[in-house]
Amino acid sequence: MEVHSSFIQSRQVTPENPNSKLPIFPSHTQFFKQTAAHQPFDIIPLKTNTFAWNALLQSHINAGHPHLAVLAYRDMLVAGVLPDRHSLPRALAASRLTSVFFTGKQLHSHVLKLRLLRDSYVLSALMELYSQFSGVDSASSLLFHSNPQNPIAYTILARLYLMENNPDSALHVFYQLAASGVKLDPMAVATAAKACGQMKSTRDGKKIHDLAKESKLDCDVLVANSLLKMYVECGRTEEILALFDLMPHKDAVSWTTIINSNVQNGSFNEGLKLFRAMVVDGIKPDEFSVSAVLPACARMAARKHGMEIHGFIIRQNIEMNCAVQNALIDMYAKSGSINNASKVFDRMTERDTVSWTVMILGYSLHDHGDLGVALFLEIENNAGTEPDGAAYSAALHACGTSCIVDQGEKFFKLIWLKHSEPEHCILMARILARAGRFVNVRAFLKEHYMEQDLDALRAVLDGCRIHSNRRIGRQMAEQLIELNPLNAENYVLLSNIHAANGNCRKAKEVREMMVDMGLKPKKACSWIEFRCKIHAFGTGDVSHPRSERIYWELKRLMERMKEEGYVSMEDFSLHDVEEERECTPFGHSEMLAIAFGLISTQSNTVIRVTKNMRVCRNCHESAKMISRISEREIMLRDPDRFHRFVDGSCSCQDIW
DNA sequence: CTAGGGTTAG
Numbered sequence: 001m002e003v004h005s006s007f008i009q010s011r012q013v014t015p016e017n018p019n020s021k022l023p024i025f026p027s028h029t030q031f032f033k034q035t036a037a038h039q040p041f042d043i044i045p046l047k048t049n050t051f052a053w054n055a056l057l058q059s060h061i062n063a064g065h066p067h068l069a070v071l072a073y074r075d076m077l078v079a080g081v082l083p084d085r086h087s088l089p090r091a092l093a094a095s096r097l098t099s100v101f102f103t104g105k106q107l108h109s110h111v112l113k114l115r116l117l118r119d120s121y122v123l124s125a126l127m128e129l130y131s132q133f134s135g136v137d138s139a140s141s142l143l144f145h146s147n148p149q150n151p152i153a154y155t156i157l158a159r160l161y162l163m164e165n166n167p168d169s170a171l172h173v174f175y176q177l178a179a180s181g182v183k184l185d186p187m188a189v190a191t192a193a194k195a196c197g198q199m200k201s202t203r204d205g206k207k208i209h210d211l212a213k214e215s216k217l218d219c220d221v222l223v224a225n226s227l228l229k230m231y232v233e234c235g236r237t238e239e240i241l242a243l244f245d246l247m248p249h250k251d252a253v254s255w256t257t258i259i260n261s262n263v264q265n266g267s268f269n270e271g272l273k274l275f276r277a278m279v280v281d282g283i284k285p286d287e288f289s290v291s292a293v294l295p296a297c298a299r300m301a302a303r304k305h306g307m308e309i310h311g312f313i314i315r316q317n318i319e320m321n322c323a324v325q326n327a328l329i330d331m332y333a334k335s336g337s338i339n340n341a342s343k344v345f346d347r348m349t350e351r352d353t354v355s356w357t358v359m360i361l362g363y364s365l366h367d368h369g370d371l372g373v374a375l376f377l378e379i380e381n382n383a384g385t386e387p388d389g390a391a392y393s394a395a396l397h398a399c400g401t402s403c404i405v406d407q408g409e410k411f412f413k414l415i416w417l418k419h420s421e422p423e424h425c426i427l428m429a430r431i432l433a434r435a436g437r438f439v440n441v442r443a444f445l446k447e448h449y450m451e452q453d454l455d456a457l458r459a460v461l462d463g464c465r466i467h468s469n470r471r472i473g474r475q476m477a478e479q480l481i482e483l484n485p486l487n488a489e490n491y492v493l494l495s496n497i498h499a500a501n502g503n504c505r506k507a508k509e510v511r512e513m514m515v516d517m518g519l520k521p522k523k524a525c526s527w528i529e530f531r532c533k534i535h536a537f538g539t540g541d542v543s544h545p546r547s548e549r550i551y552w553e554l555k556r557l558m559e560r561m562k563e564e565g566y567v568s569m570e571d572f573s574l575h576d577v578e579e580e581r582e583c584t585p586f587g588h589s590e591m592l593a594i595a596f597g598l599i600s601t602q603s604n605t606v607i608r609v610t611k612n613m614r615v616c617r618n619c620h621e622s623a624k625m626i627s628r629i630s631e632r633e634i635m636l637r638d639p640d641r642f643h644r645f646v647d648g649s650c651s652c653q654d655i656w
Numbered sequence: 657c658t659a660g661g662g663t664t665a666g
Contacts, residue, residue, distance in 0.1 A: 054657055089658055124659045155660040190661040225662040256663040291664035298665095326665040357666050390666050 050076075050084045057090035066097035083110060085119040092125035101133040120148045124156050131160045136169075151177055151188040158191045167195040171204060184215045190226035197233035205230045225253045232261040252278075252286045260292040268296035269534075272305060285312075287319045294327035301610040301637050303335035304529050326354045333362025336608050336635045336642060353379075353388050360394040366642050367651040369402025376411075389421060396427035401641070403435045403655070426455045433463025434655065438472055454484055461493065466655055473497050488519035526589035526611040528597050535596060540587035546596065553595045561625045568618050588619050590636060598630055610637045614656070624648050 053076045060069035073091040076083065083091065088111055095103035108126060116122045123146055131139035136157070143157050154177040161170035174192040178184060189212050196205035209227055212218040218227070224247050231239040244250070244258050255278040263271040275293040278285060285293075290313055297306035310328055313320065325348050332341035345351075345359045356379050363372040376395040379387050387395075392415040399408030408431040415424050425448045432441035441460055442451075450456045457476050464473030477494035484490060491514035498507035514521075527536040537544065544550060558566075590611050597607035615623070615638055627634050628648035636643040644651035 051657065058657065086658055093659090121658050128659085152660050159660065185660090187661045194661080222662055227662095229662065251662095253663045260663070286663085288663045295665070321664090323664045328665090330665065352665095354666055361666070388666095394666075 050081055050087055053079075053081055054084075054086045054090060057087060057094065061090060061094055061097070066094040069094035070098060070100075070103060083114065085116050085122055088114075088116055089121045089125035092122070092129050096125075096129045096132055101129075104129045104133065117146060118148075120150055120153055123148060124153050127153060127156055127160070136160045136164055136166070140173075147180075149182055151182055151185050154182075155188045155191050158188075158195065162191070162195060162198060165198070167198040170195040171199075174208075178211065184211070184217065186217055186220045186222045189215070189217055189220075189223045193223070193226040193230040197230040200234050202231070202234040202236055202239075205234055219248055221247070221249050221251055221254070225251075225257060228254060228257045232257060232264075237261075237265075250281070250283065252283055252289055255281075255283055255285070256289045256292050259289065259296075263292060263296045263299075266299075268300045268302075271296040272302070275309075284316065285318065287321050287324050290318060291323045291327045294324075294331045298327075298331040298334035300534070301335040301608070302529060302534070303332075303337060303608060304532060306331040306335055322348070322350060322352050322355065326352070326358055329355065329362065330358040333358065333365060334637075336606075336637060338362055338366045338368075351382070351385065353385055353391050356385065356387070357391045357394045360391070360398055364394065364398040364401045365640075366644070367401060367653075369398040369400070369404060372398030372401070373404055373407055389415065389419065389424070393423055393427055396424060396431065400427060400431040400434050403431070405431055405435050405437070422450065422453060422455075425450050426453065426459055429456045430459040430462070433460045434466060436463060436467045436469075438463065438467075438469060452483060454480065457483075470497055470501050474501075485517075486519065488514055488521040491519065492521045522613065524589050524611070524613050526593040526609055528593045528607070528609050530597070530600050535593070537589045537592040537596070539589050541589065541592055544592075544596065546599070549599055550592055550595045553599050554591060557595070557622075557626055557629065560629050561622065564625060564629075566621065566625060568621075588616065590615055590619050591622060594623065594626060594634060594636075597634075598626075598632065603632070606633045606635055608635045608637070612639065614638045614640065615643065620650065620654070620656075624650055 056072050057069045060072060088107060091107050092104060095107055111117055111122055127139035127142050130142060139157055139160055143153050154173055158170040158173045171192060177188060192208045196208055212223050217223045228240060228243055240261055247254060259271050259274045262274060271293055290309060294309060325344055328344045329341045341362045348355060360372040360375050373395060379385055392411055395411050396408055412424060412428045429441050429445055432444060445451045445456055457480050461473055461476040464476060474497050477490060477497055480490040481494060491510050495507045495510040498510060524539050525536055527534050590609055593609040594607060601607060615636060623634055623636060623645045625648060627645035634645040641656060
């Protein structure tokens with residue numbers, strides 16, 4: 001076939017093939033000189049066989065070699081073939097991808113000479129080109145000077161505005177399209193919905209929704225998915241559910257969007273349920289779906305659910321891309337299996353910044369700040385990965401966990417020079433406070449104008465708790481109340497400090513102040529996974545079916561502990577003040593969950609309990625002793641970290 | 657033979 005052989009021949013004209021008998025074009029400069037003079041157009045005979053050339057241009061672009069496409073376009077001219085409306089969009093795209101505006105401008109002149117500007121493909125390519133090199137507004141004038149009769153160029157322009165974070169203009173473009181009388185299509189509506197989402201404007205979003213209904217496009221799965229996402233971004237729970245229920249055809253994207261919406265809003269269980277409902281509904285979850293549901297397992301420390309999903313991914317042959325593996329690492333680390341997390345990490349063939357970040361944070365959560373720091377230093381040995389702000393945050397967190405002050409200061413200086421956020425200052429304050437350097441930490445906060453920051457003050461207060469510095473602790477708690485008088489936790493903290501100082505009168509006053517203001521502290525709660533169900537306990541909870549047996553077990557344990565010399569101690573990390581007094585010493589939710597674990601699970605397994613608040617000193621001491629008495633490993637996860645109790649001691653070495 | 661859209665991890 002003649003066409004075919006010319007394709008093969010022209011393919012040989014590449015810099016990689018120096019032995020080719022065909023001429024080779026050594027540099028772009030020569031090309032520019034010749035085309036700049038438009039000589040080819042004066043000398044070439046009119047040939048119309050463009051098909052093979054266009055296919056060649058396309059294949060170079062698809063292969064990620066736009067510079068070869070530019071060279072091939074040049075060969076095409078030399079071979080006497082006149083470019084057509086199929087060649088120029090490809091050549092324009094190639095020049096845009098090689099980031100050489102000059103080539104693009106040359107091609108623009110070809111467009112004009114060949115009178116191709118009325119072709120909408122050519123116009124789109126020119127718009128993309130000019131948008132990249134001289135701003136979206138130049139693309140806009142191109143569009144409005146040629147008035148094409150299809151919605152695609154409008155959609156492209158709207159997307160270009162969205163890329164510049166200008167959703168207002170994007171929406172304006174869409175309305176001009178709607179007003180022009182050209183028929184709307186799904187992609188145009190989807191782009192408009194995205195603009196509304198970016199603006200977080202439900203009002204505009206509903207307008208788009210109505211417009212979609214008028215054009216009978218609201219049942220289109222693409223349009224519906226984009227509207228769904230728009231309502232998610234606007235935080236409109238009712239609209240999300242209403243739309244989702246009404247959708248006649250739901251695909252994996254629809255389900256993923258709604259799962260993600262629940263998980264982001266903290267409805268982790270609901271997210272898991274939806275994932276199962278999706279499978280039951282016959283829609284196969286893809287890599288996006290599992291990446292959306294795994295964080296729910298991570299946040300609930302639902303290790304078994306997470307492992308089940310890991311198995312599901314393998315069985316269903318879901319693509320194990322970077323995002324999925326990152327989500328798995330995070331899930332394993334956050335649900336207590338740091339070994340599984342590092343197994344996944346080690347087996348990854350390609351890692352991105354997130355992979356390193358979640359792994360470092362995982363080590364930090366498990367008291368291995370040293371491993372986290374070592375891992376961070378390893379990133380530099382991996383070409384192509386540059387640590388970002390979040391990676392530095394993880395490294396600083398690791399330094400705080402293991403009190404590695406010097407290295408932490410080095411990291412902080414590095415990120416401070418690049419681009420620092422308040423978060424990094426708070427983490428630096430955490431490092432200093434946990435190391436007991438109270439003079440340094442206050443000077444640091446003053447230097448960085450962070451003395452009024454709630455999280456920074458809480459970090460200092462944590463240090464005070466660890467080092468029993470009640471004087472500064474009291475100041476911090478008082479300042480917290482002053483800055484945030486509506487947060488009940490702050491009153492609890494101050495009241496507990498007064499109590500720890502032996503000042504019961506003041507402790508009572510603070511509690512009463514809190515009650516008078518109608519503030520209620522968060523309820524403590526602990527849970528444990530058993531037989532695929534989550535068993536949750538509140539403080540002094542007696543609602544569990546096996547309650548009697550649980551309390552009996554706790555009583556037995558307390559007696560054993562007293563024999564071994566256990567004494568309860570003063571603590572200023574208590575929480576739920578009113579309930580505390582009724583149920584101490586062993587009614588705390590984590591104790592109930594641990595006791596339930598002891599009586600329900602096999603003796604060789606780890607007891608894994610999760611708590612929504614920090615564990616108090618008494619329970620921490622008790623858990624240590626229980627691990628020895630009952631010869632069981634106990635993992636206790638709180639919002640900040642893991643405690644691993646083995647044979648009478650804890651992985652945190654009593655610093656938490 | 658060509659252009660535009662919706663979902664993911666810290």
